[in-house]
Amino acid sequence: MTAFAPQPPTANASAEERPASLHDALEALERASNTPAKQRSVKTSSVVDVVCRQAFDVGLDQDSLRTVVQIVSVKTELDQTSVTTLIKNLYPAQRVPSDVVITIVGALGQGKGKPTPGSQNGFVKWLITVHEIIEDPSTLSRLYGVLFGLLDSISIRTSLCHLLSLITLRKHVKPFRIEQLLELARGLGNEPVLQGLLRVYKDYYPDIILGSTSAGRNSFPPAPDAEWRTRILAIQERAITEEDSAFEQRNGFKVARRGRARVKTSAIPDVHTFHANEAITLEGIDNVEDFVEKLERIEAPGQMVSFLTDPLLQKYVELSDSPIIVQRIQLWLSMCLEDQYNAIKEGVVDMRYLSDILNGLLKHAQYTKKLLPIVQTFLKEYLLIWDGLQNVDTILNLLSYSPIQSFAGKLRLSPLDFPLERSLLAHDVQACERLFGFYTSLFRQWSNQASPQPSRSTSSLAHSDQRALYDLAAHVATLSLSLLLSLPSNSSISIITSAILTFYEQLSTSSKPHHIPIILPPNSLIYLLTLSSSTTEFARITGIIANYRHAFSAHPAPVLKYYPEETTNSFNTALRDVYNLLWMSRALDVAPPKSMGLYCDPELRDTLHAYLTELDHEYSIQAAFNISNNPVLASMSLAAWLALENEEIEKEGYDPDAITRHEGPVSQRKLEMLRASGGVDVEWDAYRVRVLKWMEERGLKGPKDFMFSASNQLRVKFPEQA
Template identity: 25%
Template sequence: MAGIVMEDDVDMDVSEALNYFDEGHVTALQTKLALNALERHAKEEGLEAGQITSLLKAVGSGKIATQASVKLIRCLIPREHVEQEAVLKVISSLSVPTIPTSVKIMLLKWTILVFELLDGEDLVGSLYDVLFYFLDSDSLRPFVCQLLCFLTKREHVMDFRVHKLLEMLKKVHVNDQPICSLLWAYKVFRPDLLTRSRPKSLFGSMENALKRDIKRVQAKRKTVGLQRRFGTNLRASWTPPSKRRRVTGRAVLATSRSLTLGDGRAISLSQLAENLENFELPSQVSSSLDSPMARHLLTVAGDGEAFLRLTFWLEHCLSEVFFSNSSVSSPDAEHILDCLVSLTEFLQDTVDAVQHFFLCGYLPLWDGVSYRQQILQLMTYLRPEPFDEFRETYILPLHRLFCSLDVSFKADVLFCWQRVLHNLLAPNWKRRDGVFGCLLVEDDDVDRVDFIRRFVEYVDGVCISALQVERNHPHIQSAALSFIDAVSDIYGKYEIPLIILPSPAVVCRTVFALNVSATTGMCRILVDKYRPAFEKVDKMNIEYVEITKQLNSYIVDLCYALWRKSAFYIEEEFTFKTLLYDIPQQALSALQIPRVQDALLVHTGITFLGLIWDYLQTQQSDSQSMMHPRRIPKTHRVAYLNFLREHNMEAIDDFLSTFTTLRS
């Protein structure tokens, strides 16, 4: 029949199809032809970002039939990236009553699949409250929850949202998977608000055919859209495969420790600098955790795709081993942590999967005993964040354990904070980008000087508490002095415009304790670290006037106590107020200790009693009776200081000879 046009005989190119949907004049036959043209082109070449946005506008108009709308959405295969405006049109379509629910569900599924390809998140994130409103819809809730998980950041986790989700659980089902998954995402950022455990399963896969089409087009075009940051959205953990292989410890790590050239030949370490452009990473990128040469290549080559694969694998592996209900043996979990420690020590920096995924979620659950060495080593390279967030995420979980565990844990934590401070002050602390950019945590706009100041003030208070609770235990004293030594380098060694002195309580409990090594350590820090730092300070700088007075008070107090027989007493004409032993005279009299002002002298104090005994033995013959320490004549006291120097306590001699007259 010549007068009838069969639809198989009519064809339409992609430009005509796009114009057809833009014009809005919809007929069944033309719609089918346009969809066929779009489908062929999208599966082969993909669509430009502007074309996708235009087609979503047509879907949101409500003029296209339901089945045609669903098919059109399946044709929205991005060639490279997706504009945020496209997602805004999806969200606006959710509130249009004339659009069928099945179309809205398909729009949400498409948004979840292309979320990794968005050109940003700021505009979409600004509609977080709008998306949260659609949780009341039973049909849309599973997909809205998954999208919210992608967008969730710390500022989105608020009390009223948590209460809203908990109320929903009571109405629907106590184990509703989408809501439980969103609550778990909230718990990652605010563990103090929730006590829920991680759900057994998160969000399953969806629209597998469309997902495969998107991956194929992206791989064909060698998109750079996948090389995005992986910060606080946890998206890698929210979209696991439908059937995941059980992770069982050492089997997770690839056994190959070799690198290969492009033609498959194995290489040696000596070839590393000669053939960098020809090297290929192993097919199992996780083998780089065990192979030193692979780690070198991973960092030198700067392969963003390999970093991305490693980040995905780390988050998946850590989630299975530490956050699921699977029974993974302790040696296998310890082996994985050892590999992470090795990687962070090699990079001299943390990685996103460690700081923002593992430590953020595991520290609130940690008992302080399991894997203590590995956990504290991983915390060594924590990068600064706004201090209030850093305190809630990393400091408070350790602080709760700090107050309940033994002296060994307290000392280990103080040594850990000392290493954290050292890495903050290291010469490469300003490094931001480079070959590690895809794997390392991105720095927020953090005032590092203010962060360091608040961090030091916190640890100083922790030192006081630990010394009080553990009665000046030598292990705690050593850890506290190690941290104070690092603090003293802030200005003098690294020239960061910040000088922080230890609090009087810390100085008093280290200098006047029954541990001569602690006294020696504090004297060394004051004379070798703080004195040179203050000599470099501009004396006219008003910011350092008060802290200079504080240092002078420490020096005067120590000289009076250790050498000048004037502990607990300061001459009235002296301009500096004592900070270490400002004790009322009535209290001293009530103690009824004779010659209390001599109790802390370097040649009579109980702290030095063993050394005094040894010195007196060298100064008298066998026929002489043992002399009392107070009978050491003044002419011998300088010789006694030389005796201390010979026994590796030269810091006391240096301190006294620098700040007082020894022969007076």
């Protein structure tokens, strides 16, 4: 198809003669097509140059492509050189609309107003090149009869036979067409292109078409010009990802097409049905009604592995009850994964191919919300030799779809084995973050898989599924404490802390009575996170405690019927300790069993208190962590106070320059002194609630949620804030 090679336009006109934009150029082209050459005020070559340059650089959108095709598909005042140049530069930036294809097919053949034979031949060659990226793949199939009827057109017969060879399906092979082809072939002396089309027909009905259909040099459809293919693929590659993503969201009942470049470089092909015995294939399905109506008659595609990435084929496999299809999938996957495993062990694996397979398996898992048994077997063995780096995100996402199972005791036989942790923890902090992200996803998936317990159950962990969730959370708690206590306190530890908090945010909001139990972190972990040096981390851990408080409040009474007394007592102790720290100015107060002072030794507490009072008689260990003095909250408390003080001054009409200002930090005694000395009159609780609201407005809602869940007094006194 060298005649269809791309010819980028040349700058043969001055800038003044060129239209300013593609829109202007198309309007000028329409005018030129209806205006005789001698009456034009603008050179047609400059207009064509702008259109072709735009098409060659970024492609033509659907509206622009439609406009150009409508102009060149009929006889106009344009010269043949301009028309040929436009046809050679029909680079679509998106999938080709069906109406454009219909317009082109309508331009073929003989008749008044039809384009020249050379233009028609160019159109057919263009259809051959773009037939895989037509918006509706069935468009050419529906026009098959029209195209077949044009075989007597000598000027386009060769290209037309090539196109028909590519789009012929069993439903197109009719007796009258076989007869016409045989007569045409005999009359033309066995022309190679006709022999090629006859050979396609014979593949479907070898018993009807007798005799030899020799394969000559020109009987096969030639590959489109390499340069043209490269250019159109480069243009479409820019938008294909977004288009496919939008397509899947818009309509999952149509076979997805990724474009030739991606199909050739991917281990998983697009869906294709070869030599279908039935007239209905997945490629011919357009919508959900069509799919449901024809489900029982759909012919399975040639390569079932495409089900890993194609949404429509996934639906077909799930709804089809054919054991043959299941066996085909299992056989292919077992052979493929075994080959990949052996290649990895021998050090000769193609990582790109393996990545394609693993990503396809992940897409299938995301669709079905489960792993195929063969994939579980593969992962179990693969983890033993995995380096913790290759395809790490895909591997962890796949493992998160593992079926719910015991997480305690002997894990050596499970894909969720400690080798996973050893592989990841041997690397950097980001690997630790991924590990906690994996456990967060795993807990969410297991929560979805867990079976509800009977309402009459006497324990929240009576069922094995609930026990598995509990054991998983216990393992994460142990891992969290180990890492927080062993790693140095620097910027890296904050990444791990954030991942830990994300897990417990998921855990604290997942509980459902008789289904997902309330699973608490150990108090030692709560206290360690509460004493964080980060405002964000402090806000998140207090929010997590508030979530647990709400969960217990929403649980059917009596709670002690489902949870042991030591569980509720442990949580009440943690709740009281953090409440004393933040609100009651009783930080680190040890009064067993009600409060444990964040496990601070009483002797250490007394030593810290003596040190602080020695620095300043107003300092004390009791108030060192309250809302005004807490090192991670003090700056926000000050900002909230200044805003509140200015509001009070404006509200009461005080002179801002004459009124006594608070020097801070704010305390109950100092507010009383401020009131007595002529300053603003603000209650201690009102100030502290204002600080909580100030933080909430800036995305730190944890402390406010905690206080209003822990204190009935606050909910009664400030109902508008609850």
